[in-house]
Amino acid sequence: xxxxxxxxxxxxxxxxxxxxxxxxxxxxxxxxxxxxxxxxxxxxxxxxxxxxxxxxxxxxxxxxxxxxxxxxxxxxxxxxxxxxxxxxxxxxxxxxxxxxxxxxxxxxxxxxxx
Amino acid sequence: xxxxxxxxxxxxxxxxxxxxxxxxxxxxxxxxxxxxxxxxxxxxxxxxxxxxxxxxxxxxxxxxxxxxxxxxxxxxxxxxxxxxxxxxxxxxxxxxxxxxxxxxxxxxxxxxxxx
Numbered sequence: 001x002x003x004x005x006x007x008x009x010x011x012x013x014x015x016x017x018x019x020x021x022x023x024x025x026x027x028x029x030x031x032x033x034x035x036x037x038x039x040x041x042x043x044x045x046x047x048x049x050x051x052x053x054x055x056x057x058x059x060x061x062x063x064x065x066x067x068x069x070x071x072x073x074x075x076x077x078x079x080x081x082x083x084x085x086x087x088x089x090x091x092x093x094x095x096x097x098x099x100x101x102x103x104x105x106x107x108x109x110x111x112x113x114x
Numbered sequence: 115x116x117x118x119x120x121x122x123x124x125x126x127x128x129x130x131x132x133x134x135x136x137x138x139x140x141x142x143x144x145x146x147x148x149x150x151x152x153x154x155x156x157x158x159x160x161x162x163x164x165x166x167x168x169x170x171x172x173x174x175x176x177x178x179x180x181x182x183x184x185x186x187x188x189x190x191x192x193x194x195x196x197x198x199x200x201x202x203x204x205x206x207x208x209x210x211x212x213x214x215x216x217x218x219x220x221x222x223x224x225x226x227x228x229x
Contacts, residue, residue, distance in 0.1 A: 004157075031215060033215075033216065033217075035217075040221070040222075041221055041222070042118075042204050042206075042219030042221050043158070043204070043219050044219070045217065045218070048215060048216055091157060091158070093158075093217075095215070101146045101163075101165065101208050101215065102148075102160070102163060103217060105150075105157040105158040105159075106157050107156060107157040108156075108157050110155070
């Protein structure tokens with residue numbers, strides 16, 4: 001069990017560019033979550049997958065955001081036409097059906113939009 | 115509205131002193147409750163959790179928390195703080211009665227430890 005991993009750990013991009021983040025959950029975990037954490041705030045839920053199905057999306061997830069989990073393993077979060085307000089830490093978490101209510105978090109990807 | 119409140123944004127304690135971090139929630143039913151710790155630039159590490167049963171739960175690193183249904187609270191405590199405990203602490207709830215599995219986090223309490 002290597003834990004949840006995220007790549008990259010840091011990303012600096014210019015406004016208007018597209019960025020993509022990757023999350024690799026713990027191998028036997030079928031549930032995967034994305035959260036966003038801005039400075040001085042707690043993490044806020046963005047979206048949730050069970051296997052490859054995206055079952056819930058927050059209203060925070062605007063049309064510029066898209067998340068996928070094509071084979072029910074790793075997930076990607078893409079932000080198109082980035083804005084300065086997208087600067088945040090993007091956290092991924094995973095859980096399994098036996099421990100549904102306990103989520104294991106990755107180290108996060110810190111996005112800075114200049 | 116459903117919410118999680120951590121009323122203390124910053125707390126400073128001396129090393130060796132006791133600590134209590136407050137967390138209150140507002141939900142119709144008792145949710146599942148968690149405390150996480152986050153060191154600078156790092157992800158979240160689970161300290162402890164409450165699902166049901168004994169209302170005093172023990173966690174890692176010498177932390178404990180007490181669930182009080184009448185006060186809708188889940189306060190985190192440690193009898194003697196170490197300098198390495200300096201970090202940000204988040205209370206989270208999973209409102210299982212809503213049928214979702216997402217966490218709702220408080221805004222966090224930043225702990226500073228004086229030598």
